[in-house]
Each structure stands twice: as C-alpha cells, then as structure tokens.
Amino acid sequence: MIQLQAVTQAYGAHEALRGIDLDVAPGEVFGIIGRSGAGKSSLVRTINLLNRPKAGKVIVAGRELTALSEPQLREARREIGLIFQHFNLLSSRTVAQNVALPLELAGVAQPEIKRRVDELLDLVGLSAMRDRYPSQISGGQKQRVGIARALANRPKVLLSDEATSALDPEATRSILGLLKQINREFGLTIVLITHQMQVIKQVADRVAVIDAGRIVEQGPVIEVFTRPQHATTRSLIEEIVPQALPESVLARIRALMTAQPAADGQLLRLAFAGDDADRPLLSDVIRDHGIELSIVHGQVDEVQGQPFASLAVFARGAREKLNAATAQLRGAGVVVEEVAHVG
Numbered sequence: 607m608i609q610l611q612a613v614t615q616a617y618g619a620h621e622a623l624r625g626i627d628l629d630v631a632p633g634e635v636f637g638i639i640g641r642s643g644a645g646k647s648s649l650v651r652t653i654n655l656l657n658r659p660k661a662g663k664v665i666v667a668g669r670e671l672t673a674l675s676e677p678q679l680r681e682a683r684r685e686i687g688l689i690f691q692h693f694n695l696l697s698s699r700t701v702a703q704n705v706a707l708p709l710e711l712a713g714v715a716q717p718e719i720k721r722r723v724d725e726l727l728d729l730v731g732l733s734a735m736r737d738r739y740p741s742q743i744s745g746g747q748k749q750r751v752g753i754a755r756a757l758a759n760r761p762k763v764l765l766s767d768e769a770t771s772a773l774d775p776e777a778t779r780s781i782l783g784l785l786k787q788i789n790r791e792f793g794l795t796i797v798l799i800t801h802q803m804q805v806i807k808q809v810a811d812r813v814a815v816i817d818a819g820r821i822v823e824q825g826p827v828i829e830v831f832t833r834p835q836h837a838t839t840r841s842l843i844e845e846i847v848p849q850a851l852p853e854s855v856l857a858r859i860r861a862l863m864t865a866q867p868a869a870d871g872q873l874l875r876l877a878f879a880g881d882d883a884d885r886p887l888l889s890d891v892i893r894d895h896g897i898e899l900s901i902v903h904g905q906v907d908e909v910q911g912q913p914f915a916s917l918a919v920f921a922r923g924a925r926e927k928l929n930a931a932t933a934q935l936r937g938a939g940v941v942v943e944e945v946a947h948v949g
C-alpha cells in the first residue's frame with residue numbers, strides 16, 4: 607500500500623532521511639518509532655509529499671507520487687488521511703464544521719456532507735458534541751474530531767504523527783482502540799509514528815525503528831520485542847520491558863549464592879512469545895535436567911493479543927546440566943541470554 611524506495615531528504619546540508627526503504631502492506635497497522643529528531647515527522651511529510659524527497663520513489667495506493675505534478679498530487683493526497691499531535695482543528699468552527707471542511711474543499715454537495723458528517727461523528731462517538739467548539743472539548747475528543755476529519759474523504763491510508771503524544775494514558779488507550787477498530791472494520795492501512803513503545807505495543811502489527819534518518823531494525827512487533835537487535839531498539843523497549851536488572855535483584859542472587867555456595871549458578875534472561883508462553887517450558891527443563899529455577903524478576907504481558915514473557919531466572923545445578931537446559935530452552939524457541947555468571 608505504501609512503498610518508499612531509497613528515499614533521502616535534507617534540510618540544507620542536514621540529511622534528515624538517509625536512504626529509507628519501506629513496504630507497508632494493505633490493511634496493516636505499521637508503527638514507526640524513534641527518538642526526537644530521528645526523522646519521523648520528515649518521513650510522514652515525505653510519504654504524502656508535503657516534502658518532496660531529494661531522491662528515491664514514493665508509491666501510495668499504486669500511484670507513484672514522486673512522478674505526479676502538483677495538481678495531480680493534490681488529488682492523490684485525498685487518499686491519505688493525516689492526524690497530528692496538536693490536532694490542528696479550526697477554533698472558529700464547531701466539531702461538525704471541522705469534520706465537514708475537507709468535504710467542502712473537495713466540492714461535495716451539502717446534503718451529502720451532512721450525511722457523511724453524521725456518519726463520521728457517530729463512528730468516533732461524538733454525535734452529542736457536534737455543536738461544541740474545540741475549546742469546549744477534551745484532548746481525547748479533539749483527536750476524535752481529527753480522526754473523523756482525516757477519514758472524511760475515505761482515504762486508503764491514515765498517517766498518524768504522534769497523535770497520542772499530547773494525551774494522558776487513558777485518552778491514549780481510547781484513541782488507539784478507536785484506530786484499531788477503524789483498521790479492523792474498514793481495512794484501513796495505518797502508519798503510526800510515535801516515540802512511545804507503549805503505542806507500538808498496543809496496536810501495531812509491524813514496527814520499524816528509525817534512528818538518525820535510517821531504519822535500523824524492523825519486523826513483526828512480537829519478534830522485535832523478543833529479539834531486539836539494535837541498541838536504539840533495546841533502549842526504546844526498556845520503557846515497557848526492563849532490559850537491566852535492578853540492583854535489588856542482583857543483591858538477592860548474591861544472597862542465594864552465599865547461602866548455598868557449592869552449586870554453580872547462572873542468571874538468565876528469557877524471552878518468549880506466542881504459543882511458547884503457554885507451554886510448560888520451565889517445568890520441562892527442571893524435570894529433564896534436575897536443575898533448580900527461581901524466577902527473580904520479569905513480567906508476563908500481552909502484545910497484540912499474544913502472550914509475551916520476559917523473565918530473569920536464577921538457575922542452579924551442575925554446569926553441564928545448566929548448559930543442557932539452556933540448549934533445550936533455545937531449541938524450544940526461547941531467547942536465552944546469560945546476564946551474569948555468579949559463583
């Protein structure tokens with residue numbers, strides 16, 4: 607649905623995008639995450655060609671935007687809805703009038719505008735607020751207006767640039783839920799740009815990590831969470847899956863070692879997802895290899911409706927048994943890393 611091929615973008619001598627290749631499939635929610643200044647907004651503005659790339663191709667819904675003239679582009683942009691962090695509503699227009707605006711600009715007839723606005727306000731749950739002004743509604747409601755307005759011309763893709771960054775956690779969850787619902791009901795392709803891993807975790811199917819104008823890692827969300835490769839990805843994931851063990855945990859391990867100094871001990875970090883999380887993997891290795899396992903830290907969570915576990919376990923037993931147990935876990939699809947060799 608969206609393809610970027612070797613796209614570069616620069617502001618004077620500053621290269622904001624350095625060779626971006628991206629392929630977003632129809633009907634998916636594709637997340638793009640990166641720190642402030644990574645190039646996310648530049649990327650959004652390049653996808654709809656508000657910024658023309660310095661080099662490379664942009665193809666949206668089968669049309670090569672980079673090959674179109676300005677009038678053709680204005681037409682093609684109707685296929686691309688956009689929502690923003692600060693909503694960009696017109697304060698002098700009511701909720702209903704804000705939603706009507708893109709339809710008026712597209713020359714749609716009044717009775718049809720009225721019908722469509724009613725339908726959109728119903729979809730985003732704001733029918734009762736239709737005659738209020740933006741100053742009279744909450745942030746979450748403003749973003750609902752933004753979403754209704756973005757969908758007015760029935761776009762094929764929706765680009766969201768930090769749409770939940772100005773909202774509190776509850777409004778964020780509710781807006782993300784609405785986006786997911788729209789994605790499911792209408793098969794709308796959504797590109798979700800954010801600096802918050804929580805947003806990716808809640809709704810994205812796939813994710814790309816952008817760092818200094820480059821995509822440094824991408825894949826299905828659950829895979830990237832289980833096996834983050836790049837340092838930037840790891841540090842962004844830290845927000846929801848702690849990557850470093852607290853000192854209090856390490857102190858407890860040392861205490862365990864002192865209490866029973868004879869046996870070998872290993873502190874392991876385990877990550878597993880999907881069906882693996884439902885299997886009795888830990889009791890299997892305990893039984894098969896006669897080792898002891900204590901879960902000392904971690905969480906079992908859900909990502910995209912799939913179980914996802916990130917655990918620190920302290921394993922004790924003879925070294926060769928511990929090695930065999932680690933191999934068995936890896937064989938079963940668990941990502942195993944030795945945090946520290948204790949003892």
Ligand SMILES: Nc1ncnc2c1ncn2[C@@H]1O[C@H](COP(=O)(O)OP(=O)(O)O)[C@@H](O)[C@H]1O
Pocket residue numbers: 617620622640641642643644645646647648649
């Ligand atoms: N209009 C501009 N003129 C000059 N530099 C810009 C402009 N817009 C963005 N930049 C620079 O390009 C880089 C990427 O910016 P941006 O795409 O806004 O990042 P993000 O949205 O990830 O925070 C930053 O270093 C930023 O300072």
Ligand SMILES: [Mg+2]
Pocket residue numbers: 646647648768
């Ligand atoms: Mg930005």
